[in-house]
Amino acid sequence: MSRLSAFVWSVADTLRGPYSEAEYGSVILPFTVLRRLECVMKPHREVMADIVSSYPGEQQRRTHLKLKTRTEDSSGLSFWTTSDYSLKKALQDPDNLAENLIDYVGGFSANLDVFKSFDFENVLRTLDARNRLAQVVRHFEGIDLSPDAVSNADMGDLFENLIYRFAESANEGAGQFYTPRDVVRLLVDLVYAEDTEALRDRGTVRSIYDPTVGTGGMLTVADEHLHELNPDASTALFGQEINPRTYAICKADLLIKGQDPSNVRQGDTLVVDRFEDRRFDYVLSNPPFGTDWKAVEQEVKGEHARGGQGRFAPGLPAVGDAAMLFLLHAASKMRDVDDTGRGGKVGIVLNGSPLFNGGAGSGPSEIRGHLLERDLVEAIVALPNDMFYNTGIATYLWILSNAKVAEHKGTVRLIDASKFGTKLRKSIGSKRLEITEQDRERVIRAFAGTQDEQSEQQVPVKTFSNRDFAYWTVTVERPLQLRFECIPETISAVTEHKTLGKITGLTEALESFGEERYLNREKFNRALGAHLGDLGVKLTPAQRKTLWQVIGVHDGKADYCRVQTGKQKGELEPDAALRDTENVPFGWGGHPKTHGAFQETVQDYFDAEVKPHVDDAWIDWTKQKTGYEIPFTRHFYEYVPPRPLEEIDADLERVVGEIMELLREVEA
The missing domain is CATH 1.10.150 (DNA polymerase; domain 1)
Incomplete structure (x- = not known):
């Protein structure tokens, strides 16, 4: 794949000079899409021409073309071109090359409108004006991108590798378009893990949706894995994408797979849900890390204000990080639980901040509470650092479900896979580790609870009650003196x-x-x-x-100040400077982990943990807030004892000796 990507990208040598590096992608990406489409159509051009001449209507052509081109490995083509041109034929008339290619692209069926997103006609005319068109066309005409040579999965890898190179050369955030395939495969396996047997049933039909679909990489892996489990399964793939180039690639890719191209739609998911009336079996997403939502603040807050009808009703994160908005959106897109007990599942990639940012009563805490109180969080998996192309930060896979199996109801599994990455021979951007098939199998066994207890390669797993992550923040007052x-x-x-x-x-x-x-x-x-x-x-x-x-x-020796007027007259007046808060976990001291146990739990905590140290303190019961936090790292902390003092002293003496030796050399 890296060799193929390098070969495709080598056309940049032809573009160097008339084009800047930041412009290479605008030429290479649409030509790669066009060549892929051409290679897919090549064996069927005669059938295609016959159907086009026989049936005037788009729907008739689509129906008959799918039937005539269907094979064991393909559901048939649902797009065509009315043009006789190919890249090779267009090159035979070099004086009219640009017009020939415009005719070629313009002849594609209406459902293949992706070249508009690339502004491809303008790309062709600009190449022609800069005297580079023929060289570029010859380069791509010589690349075999047929399905026999390059599978759909490899084609997805190629597209994303090219986008990575393009974004890197343009000094953009490449990682926002490109989710490493090893991460995607693990995420898909986790989402499918407990449905494996059901997915093998005859007549299986599943819908898979990605609200940040990019080039469709997650959909491709999920679709192929499902067909590995059940070759007869039917899938419907859906996606929404904000970037016009990646949207175009994804739409073309799904067309080639025989999927309905109208299931890929362009737009900002946070502003408008293009599938507002639909819910899905599986939702997969890798939303951008650490991006703000200032540009859509008005729309998001408006939906939040709609209350229960809005995706963002449970709470709003800080404007500087949109990740939890995508988490809420994904949770809202799970299909309802049916009579058989089957519902929806979500697999989403997030950084560490959604686990703990924001105190009790804040938007992030309320979002966590919304998910935990509705028993939607099935598991959270910590990945190794250095897994992504544009960041080395800690990342986590959240698995949500609205139809947990009986033994997992009311619980969350935390899985620490942070030490199970395998070092790459050569880094790709910030990516230095990958999750191999063996690593992935270990994590899946940990998730499924089928690990070998005797194995030294066990992935650490801890199971918690949903309310283990809940706490009350109470205000403790001390008298004003x-x-x-x-x-x-x-x-x-x-x-x-x-x-x-x-x-x-x-x-x-x-x-x-x-x-x-x-x-x-x-x-x-x-x-x-x-x-x-x-x-x-x-x-x-x-x-x-x-x-x-x-x-x-x-002054601690002064008399207590008391309220002089109103209903509280005579009561102790609190000192704002000495005001403090205490976080009291649900279930502290063996009390029930329920909201109703608030008063007795907090009072017992206060009597045991606060009163012995500040006898004149009291609780302000009017300022209680409920919070939710998932302190993942704390639960897997491993104490490492410091080195013995003798060892440290020996190191210091050695270093001092080296310094003294250097000083003697200087003095000499």
């Missing part, structure tokens, strides 16, 4: 205050008040109030409050 003194430091703070400093006579009144220390706020206010009244300095209630707040300093 203040000391008051009208000394130069506090008077200076009043003078510099933006409001108090403008009150006529206040500074002078404070200077004449004396430096007596008060440990009771009410006594201080009464004494200072009388003093200010004698001097004719009048303050509003708000100004009086601001004054004691500026002068008062925390």
Whole structure:
């Protein structure tokens, strides 16, 4: 594959000069698509011409062409061209080469509109004007991209490899288009794992959807794997893609496979769901990592505000990271559970932040809570670092299901496969590791619970209750205790205050008040109030409050301040500076892991963990929030003891000796 990709890309030598590196892809990608289509059509051109001349309607042509071209390995062609041209024939008339190719591409059936997305007519005329068209056409005419030479899966690899090169040369984020095949195969195996037997049944029909479809790589692998399990299975592939070039490639690829091209649609998934009225058996996705959603903020927030009817009703992540929006979208596209108990499944690639970002009550926490409380999270698999082409960060596969088997209901499996990658002989961008077939089988066995307990190559797996990731955040208050003194430091703070400093006579009144220390706020206010009244300095209630707040300093020996008015009169007043929060896990101290156990669980936690250390603290029961966090790394942390002190001392002595030796050489 790398040799074929290099050969296809070598046409860049022809383009060098009239084209910049950033423009190579705009020529190479559409010509690769055209040559692939031509090689697929070649054995059927006579049949195609006969059907085109015999039937005027698009639907009639499509039906008869599929029937006439169907084989054991193919469901038949559903596209054609009314043109007699091929790349070879067009080259025979070099003076009219551009017009011949425009005629060729323009003759394709209406369902093959992908060359509009490439603006291919303009590409051809520009090549012709720059005197490079004939050389490029000859190059591609000499490449065998027939299905016998290049399978559909290999063709998908080729497309994505070319896109990777194109994005790399243009200094773009290549990885947003290109999901490594080893990652895709693992994701597909995980999604199919518990459905394997059902997928072998006769008459199996499954729908597979990718909301960030790219060139269709995930759909291709999922489709081929399903047919490995059951050659007679029927699949319907669906995808949505924002990028016009990758959309065009995906649509052409599905046409070649005999899929309905209308099932691939262009558009931003976060703005509009092009399949709003559909749900699917399987949803697969590798959304872009760390991209913001500022450009679609208005639309996303509008859908969030619609409540239960919107995909994003459960919560919104920070505007800087759209990953959890795609997670919510994928979860919303699972088919409903039917009478047989079969529902939908999701496999999605995410970075680490959706596991833990955002505290209790935040959008990300609410999204996690939405998924966990509805028992949709089946498993999360940690991948090795350095698995992707444009990033070396930690990545995770989330597997969702709305129809878990009985033994997995109410639970989540965390699987740590981070140490099961195999080093590549040569890095590709940031990708230094791959998941081999052997690695993949180990992870699947861990997921299925069929690992050999005696094996040293076990993948670590831990099973948790959904509510093991839930907690309450409660506010702990401590009483306000203040000391008051009208000394130069506090008077200076009043003078510099933006409001108090403008009150006529206040500074002078404070200077004449004396430096007596008060440990009771009410006594201080009464004494200072009388003093200010004698001097004719009048303050509003708000100004009086601001004054004691500026002068008062925390002092643990001072009397407690109490609320002076309202329903809470006489109660202890909290000190905002000493306010703290405590996270109390559901089930703490053996209590039930239920929302109803909130008060008793939190009270017992407070009595055991807080009260012994700060006896005057209390819980503000009005500020409780429920949060959800999946601390994956913490659950698989392995303690590594420090080296013995003797070993460290020996290293230090050796290094000091080396330094001293170097200094002696310098002095000499």
